[in-house]
Amino acid sequence: MPVRAQGPLKPRKVPRQARAVATVEAIFTGTIQVLLKVGASQLTTTRVAARAGVSVGTLYQYFPHKRALLYALLRQHLEGIAQTMERASTRLADKPLNVISDGIVSAWLEAKTKDIAVSRALYAVSADFDINDLLGKGSQRIQAALERLLTSTMDATFEDPRAVAFTLRAVLGGSVRSVLERNTPEPSLALLSGELPRLCRSYLHASAMPIGRTRRRHVASERNEDLN
Amino acid sequence: MPVRAQGPLKPRKVPRQARAVATVEAIFTGTIQVLLKVGASQLTTTRVAARAGVSVGTLYQYFPHKRALLYALLRQHLEGIAQTMERASTRLADKPLNVISDGIVSAWLEAKTKDIAVSRALYAVSADFDINDLLGKGSQRIQAALERLLTSTMDATFEDPRAVAFTLRAVLGGSVRSVLERNTPEPSLALLSGELPRLCRSYLHASAMPIGRTRRRHVASERNEDLN
DNA sequence: ACCTGAACACCGTTCAAGT
DNA sequence: ACCTGAACACCGTTCAAGT
Numbered sequence: 001m002p003v004r005a006q007g008p009l010k011p012r013k014v015p016r017q018a019r020a021v022a023t024v025e026a027i028f029t030g031t032i033q034v035l036l037k038v039g040a041s042q043l044t045t046t047r048v049a050a051r052a053g054v055s056v057g058t059l060y061q062y063f064p065h066k067r068a069l070l071y072a073l074l075r076q077h078l079e080g081i082a083q084t085m086e087r088a089s090t091r092l093a094d095k096p097l098n099v100i101s102d103g104i105v106s107a108w109l110e111a112k113t114k115d116i117a118v119s120r121a122l123y124a125v126s127a128d129f130d131i132n133d134l135l136g137k138g139s140q141r142i143q144a145a146l147e148r149l150l151t152s153t154m155d156a157t158f159e160d161p162r163a164v165a166f167t168l169r170a171v172l173g174g175s176v177r178s179v180l181e182r183n184t185p186e187p188s189l190a191l192l193s194g195e196l197p198r199l200c201r202s203y204l205h206a207s208a209m210p211i212g213r214t215r216r217r218h219v220a221s222e223r224n225e226d227l228n
Numbered sequence: 229m230p231v232r233a234q235g236p237l238k239p240r241k242v243p244r245q246a247r248a249v250a251t252v253e254a255i256f257t258g259t260i261q262v263l264l265k266v267g268a269s270q271l272t273t274t275r276v277a278a279r280a281g282v283s284v285g286t287l288y289q290y291f292p293h294k295r296a297l298l299y300a301l302l303r304q305h306l307e308g309i310a311q312t313m314e315r316a317s318t319r320l321a322d323k324p325l326n327v328i329s330d331g332i333v334s335a336w337l338e339a340k341t342k343d344i345a346v347s348r349a350l351y352a353v354s355a356d357f358d359i360n361d362l363l364g365k366g367s368q369r370i371q372a373a374l375e376r377l378l379t380s381t382m383d384a385t386f387e388d389p390r391a392v393a394f395t396l397r398a399v400l401g402g403s404v405r406s407v408l409e410r411n412t413p414e415p416s417l418a419l420l421s422g423e424l425p426r427l428c429r430s431y432l433h434a435s436a437m438p439i440g441r442t443r444r445r446h447v448a449s450e451r452n453e454d455l456n
Numbered sequence: 457a458c459c460t461g462a463a464c465a466c467c468g469t470t471c472a473a474g475t
Numbered sequence: 476a477c478c479t480g481a482a483c484a485c486c487g488t489t490c491a492a493g494t
Contacts, residue, residue: 054459056488126355163419294467
C-alpha cells in the first residue's frame with residue numbers, strides 16, 4: 001500500500017455519536033484556524049489535530065487524507081456561495097435587465113468578500129487540481145441560476161443564454177479571485193467593484209436581442225443612459 | 229536553523245562556467261517535465277534532480293529551496309506573457325478602439341493558450357501565496373501596456389484609463405484562468421473565446437467619452453454595429 | 457463507536473567529501 | 476567552481492491498543 005494514498009475524496013466515515021459530531025466540527029474549525037494562521041502551504045495534519053484538540057489518528061478516522069479534509073472544507077464554502085447566488089436569482093427574476101445585472105454583481109461581490117481572509121486561504125487550497133471537479137460542480141449551479149435569470153427578464157432575449165451565463169461566471173469569478181489573491185486586496189477590490197457593474201451591464205446589453213417597440217440601435221443606447 | 233527555511237526567493241548563486249549553465253538549464257527543463265508528468269502537488273526536488281540528471285545537492289546549490297525554483301520558472305513564463313502583451317501594445321497603438329479591443333483579447337488568448345498544458349501546471353504553482361508579489365509585478369507591466377493603448381486611440385478618451393486597464397487585465401486574466409483550470413478546458417475555452425471580444429468591446433465603449441462629431445448616444449450604438 | 461500516539465515511509469534541505 | 480549522496484528533521488498516514 002502506497003504511503004501517500006490518493007483514493008476517493010469522500011469522508012471516511014460519518015460520525016454517529018454526539019461526541020463524534022463535535023470532533024468533526026472541531027477539526028473543521030481547527031483547519032480554518034490553521035489556514036488563517038500559517039496558510040495552506042504550511043498546513044499540517046498534526047497542526048490541525050493539535051488545534052482541534054484531538055490526535056492525528058482521530059483526524060484520519062474521518063478523512064482518508066489531507067486533501068479530503070480540504071476538499072470538504074472547500075465544499076462547504078462553495079455551497080454557501082452557490083446558495084447566495086441562487087437566492088439572488090429568485091429575488092431578481094423577472095426584473096429589468098439593468099436591475100438583474102447590478103444585482104448579480106453585488107451578490108457576487110458580497111458572497112466573496114464576506115470573509116476575505118477565508119476566501120483568500122481557500123483560493124490557495126483550490127489550486128490542487130484533484131479538487132477541480134468540485135469547483136466545476138459549484139460553477140454549474142451558479143451558471144444555471146444566472147441562465148434562468150437571463151431568460152426570465154422581459155427586457156431582452158438572448159441568442160445564447162448559456163454562453164452568456166458561462167462567460168459572466170468566469171469573468172466575475174476570475175476577476176474577483178485575481179484581485180483577492182493580491183497581497184493587499186482592499187484597494188484593488190474597491191477599483192474592481194466600481195468597474196464591474198458597468199462591465200456587466202454593457203456586456204449584457206451587447207448580448208441581448210431587445211424586444212421593445214423602438215428600433216434596435218436606439219434601444220441599445222437608451223439602455224445605457226442611466227449609467228452615466 | 230529551521231529545516232524548511234523560507235528566506236529570499238532569489239537564486240542562490242549564478243552559474244559561471246559553461247557546465248554550470250547547462251546544469252541550471254537542465255534543472256529548469258526537468259522541472260517542467262516533472263510538472264507535466266505528475267503535477268505540482270507531487271513535484272519533488274529529488275524527482276526534478278533525477279530527471280535533470282544531477283544530484284539534489286546540485287539543485288540546492290542554485291536554488292535555496294523548492295519555492296525559489298518554482299518562482300524562477302514562473303518568472304520566465306510571466307516574462308514571456310508580459311512581452312507578448314507589450315508587443316501587441318506597440319503594434320495596436322493609435323488604432324481605432326474596436327481594433328485595439330479585439331487585438332488585446334486575441335493577444336491574451338494566444339499567449340495563454342500557446343501551451344495549455346504548461347499554463348495549467350503553472351497555475352497550480354502560482355497558488356503559493358509567497359509568490360504573489362511576482363504575479364503583481366507582471367500584472368503591472370501588462371496593465372501599463374493596456375493603459376498606454378487606451379490613451380493612444382483617437383476614437384475615444386477615458387475618464388479613468390487606469391481603472392479600465394486594471395479591470396481589463398483582471399477580467400481577461402481571471403476568466404481565462406478559471407477556464408484553463410477545468411478538467412477539459414478546450415470546449416469551455418472555445419465558448420469564452422467567442423464571448424470575450426464582445427464583452428471587451430462593449431465595456432470599452434461604455435467606459436469611453438467619445439470625441440466624434442456625432443451626438444453621444446448615437447455614437448455608442450454605431451460603435452457596436454459591426455459586432456452582429 | 458470512538459480515540460490515542462508511537463511507528464514507518466517519504467520529502468526538503470544540508471554538509472563533508474570529492475573532482 | 477562545481478558536483479555528490481548519505482544524513483537529519485519533519486510530514487502524511489497507519490494500526491495495535493485503549494475507553
